[in-house]
Amino acid sequence: MAASDMDNTELLSALHAIVGEVGVLQGSDMAAYEEGARYGQGRARLVVRPADVAQVQAVVRLCAARGIALLPQGANTGMVGASTPDMSGTQLVLSLSRLRSHCEVDVANRSVVVDAGVTLQELNDKLEPHGLWFPIDLGANPSIGGMVATNTGGTRLIRYGDVRSNLMALQVVLMDPPGEVLELGRALRKNNTGVDWKQLFVGGSGAIVTRATIQVHARPTQRATALVVPASDEAVMELLQAFERDLGDWLAAFEGISGNAMQAAIDHVPNLRNPFAPDDAPEFAILVELEANAAAKYSQLDLQEALNSFLEDQFESTIVNAALGNATELWHLRHSISEGARALGKPIAFDVSVPRSRIMEFCRKGRELVARDYPFLTVVDFGHIADGGVHFNVIWRKDATEPYDPAVVQRLRDAIYGMVVQDFGGSYSAEHGVGPHNLAYYQRFTPPLLQQWADGWRDRLDPQHLCGTVDLGTAKN
Ligand SMILES: Cc1cc2nc3c(=O)[nH]c(=O)nc-3n(C[C@H](O)[C@H](O)[C@H](O)COP(=O)(O)OP(=O)(O)OC[C@H]3O[C@@H](n4cnc5c(N)ncnc54)[C@H](O)[C@@H]3O)c2cc1C
Numbered sequence: 259m260a261a262s263d264m265d266n267t268e269l270l271s272a273l274h275a276i277v278g279e280v281g282v283l284q285g286s287d288m289a290a291y292e293e294g295a296r297y298g299q300g301r302a303r304l305v306v307r308p309a310d311v312a313q314v315q316a317v318v319r320l321c322a323a324r325g326i327a328l329l330p331q332g333a334n335t336g337m338v339g340a341s342t343p344d345m346s347g348t349q350l351v352l353s354l355s356r357l358r359s360h361c362e363v364d365v366a367n368r369s370v371v372v373d374a375g376v377t378l379q380e381l382n383d384k385l386e387p388h389g390l391w392f393p394i395d396l397g398a399n400p401s402i403g404g405m406v407a408t409n410t411g412g413t414r415l416i417r418y419g420d421v422r423s424n425l426m427a428l429q430v431v432l433m434d435p436p437g438e439v440l441e442l443g444r445a446l447r448k449n450n451t452g453v454d455w456k457q458l459f460v461g462g463s464g465a466i467v468t469r470a471t472i473q474v475h476a477r478p479t480q481r482a483t484a485l486v487v488p489a490s491d492e493a494v495m496e497l498l499q500a501f502e503r504d505l506g507d508w509l510a511a512f513e514g515i516s517g518n519a520m521q522a523a524i525d526h527v528p529n530l531r532n533p534f535a536p537d538d539a540p541e542f543a544i545l546v547e548l549e550a551n552a553a554a555k556y557s558q559l560d561l562q563e564a565l566n567s568f569l570e571d572q573f574e575s576t577i578v579n580a581a582l583g584n585a586t587e588l589w590h591l592r593h594s595i596s597e598g599a600r601a602l603g604k605p606i607a608f609d610v611s612v613p614r615s616r617i618m619e620f621c622r623k624g625r626e627l628v629a630r631d632y633p634f635l636t637v638v639d640f641g642h643i644a645d646g647g648v649h650f651n652v653i654w655r656k657d658a659t660e661p662y663d664p665a666v667v668q669r670l671r672d673a674i675y676g677m678v679v680q681d682f683g684g685s686y687s688a689e690h691g692v693g694p695h696n697l698a699y700y701q702r703f704t705p706p707l708l709q710q711w712a713d714g715w716r717d718r719l720d721p722q723h724l725c726g727t728v729d730l731g732t733a734k735n
Pocket residue numbers: 295329330331332333334335336337340341354374395396397398399400401402403404405406407408409410411412413463465466467468596689690726734735
């Protein structure tokens with residue numbers, strides 16, 4: 259990476275000329291941009307917040323001309339330390355949070371053209387009056403640009419797919435030629451005119467995402483939710499297959515929650531209760547949700563009744579208990595697990611995936627490994643069982659018998675990721691990306707030829723290697 263030849267006073271006045279005083283932050287005002295949601299804590303040179311694409315272009319041109327490293331940032335909810343600057347104090351954080359004036363809904367096309375800085379919640383508020391939504395569902399409120407750059411998954415992936423599968427078109431500002439705007443794709447569901455270039459910017463970087471055109475979906479008219487307790491680990495897949503066979507058109511979520519995860523949320527997050535009280539939290543439960551769009555006028559469908567009757571049939575074979583109803587409360591419990599786990603101590607997070615047929619086996623072997631080699635650590639696992647994803651989080655509790663030791667964390671990470679990738683044919687990062695946090699595993703598990711290709715693509719996109727946190731081709735977020 260070339261060193262910048264511009265001092266801070268000169269840079270500040272150049273940025274003021276582009277974005278005005280309101281568009282630049284310095285000193286303590288930068289704190290929220292320097293610390294990540296889970297990992298990443300650094301020092302920004304300055305934070306620049308362009309309000310339109312022309313300002314993004316001008317900032318990029320300035321950076322390219324004067325060798326200034328820049329780091330795109332959306333809502334800073336990323337989980338792999340890729341959205342925060344390093345400790346060098348040389349990186350300019352390019353926050354897209356003010357790039358939010360454009361959000362144009364095409365109701366008949368079921369699509370929306372939206373600026374990168376618009377948040378998921380804002381987008382859904384805008385879509386609601388049209389009976390539409392963007393159903394990527396997670397316990398955070400990311401920006402659309404960040405969602406594209408990380409290819410966000412979430413809890414409804416089995417029904418609606420990830421960001422990648424809903425992306426129709428993308429606008430990016432390039433590092434080379436500096437500041438050039440590239441429009442990739444159109445608001446089309448079919449377009450077989452060669453390589454789908456926009457996908458090279460999904461889950462990667464080396465350019466600034468400024469606008470996306472995404473497919474949105476009809477809001478469900480009915481929902482039915484239940485938290486069920488499987489009869490055994492083996493019963494989990496039998497239950498999922500029964501759902502897909504009998505109610506498959508409506509299955510939207512099938513989320514696993516371990517007893518430790520449920521208890522951590524109940525104990526530490528206000529206004530949560532154990533849905534199975536007065537019994538203890540079960541060892542494992544599954545949050546199931548069905549969604550349907552059938553209008554009452556044309557359909558006799560009562561989704562909750564269908565779910566209840568299905569669960570009755572499953573009693574004593576695949577399930578042994580169920581808490582029905584209050585969807586808001588059940589989802590609040592699900593989305594509070596991360597907060598509950600953080601309250602217990604320091605999380606060592608594993609966002610992994612395996613073929614879903616082996617997910618319960620992986621969780622069992624992972625727990626056995628931790629209990630055997632690291633008995634002072636606590637596993638708080640939960641995940642998107644139906645898509646094979648699991649947040650196999652291990653907590654170094656505040657009251658653990660051993661003091662926190664980064665060398666132990668490193669050994670644990672090597673052991674779990676080795677098991678996931680080598681023994682289970684899985685992925686060491688199911689949905690959060692690579693970033694500095696997972697860089698060593700990218701280098702260990704990605705075939706050398708693919709790393710060369712990624713590096714070549716990065717060289718083409720960003721020849722000075724100015725944009726982003728780490729140099730690993732496109733797979734850096
Ligand atoms: C409580 C919690 C729960 C979560 N649950 C899930 C989950 O279930 N599934 C899931 O997939 N993720 C989950 N995440 C992770 C996170 O929300 C996603 O990675 C998110 O989509 C990142 O978007 P962001 O706007 O916050 O991006 P940031 O965190 O700001 O940035 C993330 C990366 O994208 C790059 N980037 C951001 N904006 C742009 C842009 N406009 N152009 C180019 N690059 C850009 C950054 O440089 C960085 O590398 C969770 C996070 C939290 C805190």
